[in-house]
Amino acid sequence: MNNMFRKIFIWMGLALAIQVSAQSQSEVEVKTLTLPEVIDLAHEQSLMALMSRHQFRSSYWEFRSHQASTRPELTLEGILPSLNNSMESVIQPDGTEEFVQRSNMKTSLEMQLSQNIALTGGRIFATSVLQRNDNFGQEPPTTYLAYPVSIGFTQPINGYNVFKWDRKIEPLKFEQAKLQYLNTMERVSQQSVRYFFDLALAQINLEVAEKNMANSDTLYQIATGRYQLGTIAENELLQMELSRLNSETSLNESTIDLELRKSRLRSFLGFNEKVSLQLIMPREVPLIEMDFDRTLAEAKENNPEILNMQRQLLEAEQNVAEARSRKGFRGDLFAQFGLSGNDFDLPGAYSNLERQQRLEVGIQVPILDWGMGKGQYRMAQSAEEVVKMDVSQTMIDFDENIFLQVMQFNLQDDQVRIASKADSIADLRYEVTKQRFLIGRIDVLDLNVAQEEKDRSRRDYVESLRNFWNYYYDLRGLTLFDWQKGVKLSEDFDDLLD
Numbered sequence: 001m002n003n004m005f006r007k008i009f010i011w012m013g014l015a016l017a018i019q020v021s022a023q024s025q026s027e028v029e030v031k032t033l034t035l036p037e038v039i040d041l042a043h044e045q046s047l048m049a050l051m052s053r054h055q056f057r058s059s060y061w062e063f064r065s066h067q068a069s070t071r072p073e074l075t076l077e078g079i080l081p082s083l084n085n086s087m088e089s090v091i092q093p094d095g096t097e098e099f100v101q102r103s104n105m106k107t108s109l110e111m112q113l114s115q116n117i118a119l120t121g122g123r124i125f126a127t128s129v130l131q132r133n134d135n136f137g138q139e140p141p142t143t144y145l146a147y148p149v150s151i152g153f154t155q156p157i158n159g160y161n162v163f164k165w166d167r168k169i170e171p172l173k174f175e176q177a178k179l180q181y182l183n184t185m186e187r188v189s190q191q192s193v194r195y196f197f198d199l200a201l202a203q204i205n206l207e208v209a210e211k212n213m214a215n216s217d218t219l220y221q222i223a224t225g226r227y228q229l230g231t232i233a234e235n236e237l238l239q240m241e242l243s244r245l246n247s248e249t250s251l252n253e254s255t256i257d258l259e260l261r262k263s264r265l266r267s268f269l270g271f272n273e274k275v276s277l278q279l280i281m282p283r284e285v286p287l288i289e290m291d292f293d294r295t296l297a298e299a300k301e302n303n304p305e306i307l308n309m310q311r312q313l314l315e316a317e318q319n320v321a322e323a324r325s326r327k328g329f330r331g332d333l334f335a336q337f338g339l340s341g342n343d344f345d346l347p348g349a350y351s352n353l354e355r356q357q358r359l360e361v362g363i364q365v366p367i368l369d370w371g372m373g374k375g376q377y378r379m380a381q382s383a384e385e386v387v388k389m390d391v392s393q394t395m396i397d398f399d400e401n402i403f404l405q406v407m408q409f410n411l412q413d414d415q416v417r418i419a420s421k422a423d424s425i426a427d428l429r430y431e432v433t434k435q436r437f438l439i440g441r442i443d444v445l446d447l448n449v450a451q452e453e454k455d456r457s458r459r460d461y462v463e464s465l466r467n468f469w470n471y472y473y474d475l476r477g478l479t480l481f482d483w484q485k486g487v488k489l490s491e492d493f494d495d496l497l498d
Helices: 002-025 035-045 047-069 162-229 234-268 292-302 304-326 372-438 444-479
Strands: 029-033 073-091 097-117 122-135 142-157 275-279 330-343 354-364
Touching: 029 035, 035 047, 035 162, 047 162, 142 354, 162 234, 162 275, 162 304, 162 372, 162 444, 234 275, 234 444, 292 304, 292 372, 292 444, 304 372, 372 444
Parallel strands: 029 275
Antiparallel strands: 073 097, 097 122, 122 142, 142 330, 330 354
């Protein structure tokens, strides 16, 4: 069974090598990238970054719509024209009803200037209306009706003021959208780090596999000579042959894994198959010591989750206010004052104007609703209490998460230093062990142990670098703060709208 799997990997490796060779002949572009360059490319052209830009644009236009609703609105409405030629019922002077043929054309224009009042939830307006009626076959054929100016207002009484709550919530939502965009871009950075080190580790694994393959082949040739001289047992020779075969399998697996990791990073960055990526491993990490109090302060000031919790509290309070308005007396006040005139010609319609007033008060009182209004109000109150408790617990978890993240990050530079030292020692130990094996001082088992420790130490070093940058960009995302430069993260949001 093992031989069968080994043959499969060998054939897959050969097929992959042929494919890579064919690609190299078709002018594949090789891009050599560092970690900062990968992050910059991801910010510019990754699908995740492009989607976040469009999400911000959507939030921007939603906020612009809210702003427009708080400003005066000027509208023009008209009927140009309305033609009618039909039999209609007409009441006669004696009270009887007759059907007569009527042919007319009506034309009207209305201009209105209106403004919502956020303080009271009402609305004021001013209108100007002109109507013309042409009665075909009658004398005089044309009449005009004009309302040169008419002003008025509508005002809910003891009602729900949606404008008041929009004025509180909508600006908060837009500020949250700005911070959310920055937070999303940091998540792009975090994903870039993961893909970068996935490929970097695959590169290291391939380098290790190639080196181990060369060493295993050399050592197997030496062991074969010793066996022929009778200085080692057949068991040791078989162990060396098995080690060489395992190295060959590992080489094929590493080759396949490398191409897989390249493909994932290439897709994430928006490149096609004509681009091959080669990474430059960061050898050093910046010396950064994070203070918990400052980190927590930056997180509470900049993290969009904080604004989201504030918005949840406001929306819960808004729901209570709306439910309260529905459970009791409600009314609407409408008042309008203006001038009107009519005549058979246009100038006459604007002469001899008469006053026109209109006042209307509407009420709605629940007399028998079987407690529905009260129940909805109590439900809204309970939901508000749940939101308050949830926000309180979320804030506790938020603080705890910041504390743990800072504590973990502050350990990472030591972890990188230790892993780097261990990598150097393991590499040196392997070379010493190999030389001792060549002179016959140790057996093949000791050599294999040294090789495994060398390979593991190399991978552990790469993992320590990965962990450092993972924790760093996680904290950048939580705080929206550049800890290397010591400045808050920012963005020219106007450029995102182009």
